[in-house]
Amino acid sequence: MLAVWLEKGRVETRQLPRPQIEPGEALVRVLVVGLCNTDLELLAGYYGFQGVPGHELVGLVEEAPSRPELVGRRVVADINLGCGVCPLCRAGDARHCPDRKALGIKGAPGAMAEYLALPAANLMPVAEGLSDQEAVFAEPLAAALEPAQQIQLRGRDRVLVLGDGKLGLLCALGLRHWTPGLILAGRHPGKLSIAQAQGVRVLLSSDPALGQGGFDLVVEATGRPEGLAQALSLVRPEGVIVAKTTSHEPSRLDLARLVVDEITLLGSRCGDMRLALHFLAERLLQVEPLIQASYPLAQAERAFALAGRPGALKVLLDLR
């Protein structure tokens, strides 16, 4: 089968053997895969990754001995592959299993290939009414909704999402259903307009109205290490900053401000994909405007090049 292969900072396509499923696994034919900033970090050499990337997928189940009802259905997949035996896994929290593998990131081949073997337990069926291009957003949308799973968001809270990249847009479009007054701030009028067209209040980061600060919650999704300092300047005393940026440069943190104003800084990673599928199926947000381009698997190198350009939105690989 054809697969994307990352090695030494290069994107290649290779012929690899089709995976064999182990007990408990399902064989999934991949339909659409999304490129994520994490894939670009893998390419840049973080995590010492080498292999098949891809963790945002929608696919068609071809074999699933342990869950035969899934055969012939379209699915998305939770990317966390827990050990299954540790206390966290037994409590249903494979996301934080210390020995977990992560699809296409760590210890498990990813979805940028024609076929993929996955634990059947990780698969979630996709509603009929959702297109493949919509369903592929389930994984990043789950991450965007995660702040609302970690802390209580109330309707009257003053919430700011910082950063108008893919993740910031999804955060704003999703979280505003908890807090309708949410504001999205970013540097790109074109991207802000995508959120504004769906009812989000938007501001340019340079707008003096933002400078007044005093937000109860700031979701830091700028993707830049300096975003944290900006978030600290905008949150109120005793407020919360949710950090979504996984920058590999250390951030400089004004700990005195954090302590004196008793601010909470909360890290936030991936989330509840069933909730994300609900949001997509109920059309609580429109994700198609976030799609920048779509390429066949054989053109993965072009797809990565486009995704790596500053300001790029979602780039997909289409294997159908």
Place this chain on the structure above:
Amino acid sequence: MLAVWLEKGRVETRQLPRPQIEPGEALVRVLVVGLCNTDLELLAGYYGFQGVPGHELVGLVEEAPSRPELVGRRVVADINLGCGVCPLCRAGDARHCPDRKALGIKGAPGAMAEYLALPAANLMPVAEGLSDQEAVFAEPLAAALEPAQQIQLRGRDRVLVLGDGKLGLLCALGLRHWTPGLILAGRHPGKLSIAQAQGVRVLLSSDPALGQGGFDLVVEATGRPEGLAQALSLVRPEGVIVAKTTSHEPSRLDLARLVVDEITLLGSRCGDMRLALHFLAERLLQVEPLIQASYPLAQAERAFALAGRPGALKVLLDLR
């Protein structure tokens, strides 16, 4: 009256006029004052401070027209002097009033003087059975108990206090009543033994037993910017770090670890002095072993010199 005066990195004593009270204020004759790391930072030039420092006090009320029942009683004082009219002050949270003054720190003369004028509303009477040297710990002990006011501590939580300085010792001695299994880790066997003698489990920071990490909560009270990285290495995924260190050097924060493991970092400053007085009056901890030395006001320079030595515990000024 005699008062300590900090200016240009020097500690002096000066004769100053005795303060006149304004409406709503009380005149307090100071009995004992504690030196705190913040006082050392004021001396070092942070905040551009110049004037009379001192915010840990016990005193005797001489005049209090608005609260005559306090006259002749010993009191401690909340150091936050709110504006009284903003929404936070009206909600009873002068601690975070944006226009607040802070006794001996910002905008209001401190307690290292024979007399002090203070809003009568900030005063809390001290129980008869408490000595002046114990009562003067109400302010730092309130700060030490503050983590338990910000998050729920349960008996079974795995809690680590990092740092065996004055604040770390008070945190461990106080917070263990919420979580008896609490561990205090530090670098000084002599200081650790103060906590151990009162029933706290202690470990040297270099002890391999600590390296296993996995704590639900780490209270970072090392006073050093690098303490944050150590706390991050010891907290479990989805765990909480409470930051008590107000270092003025920026800390380096591994934001990727925070995000991937969804860790909460919570700033924590001063706290509920009524709760601290309760802990002292009920003898839930012994604070006298934390007293390093006591000087008369006229020897304030010596007191500051001793308090500034690495490893120094609590230094008091005794005006009685």
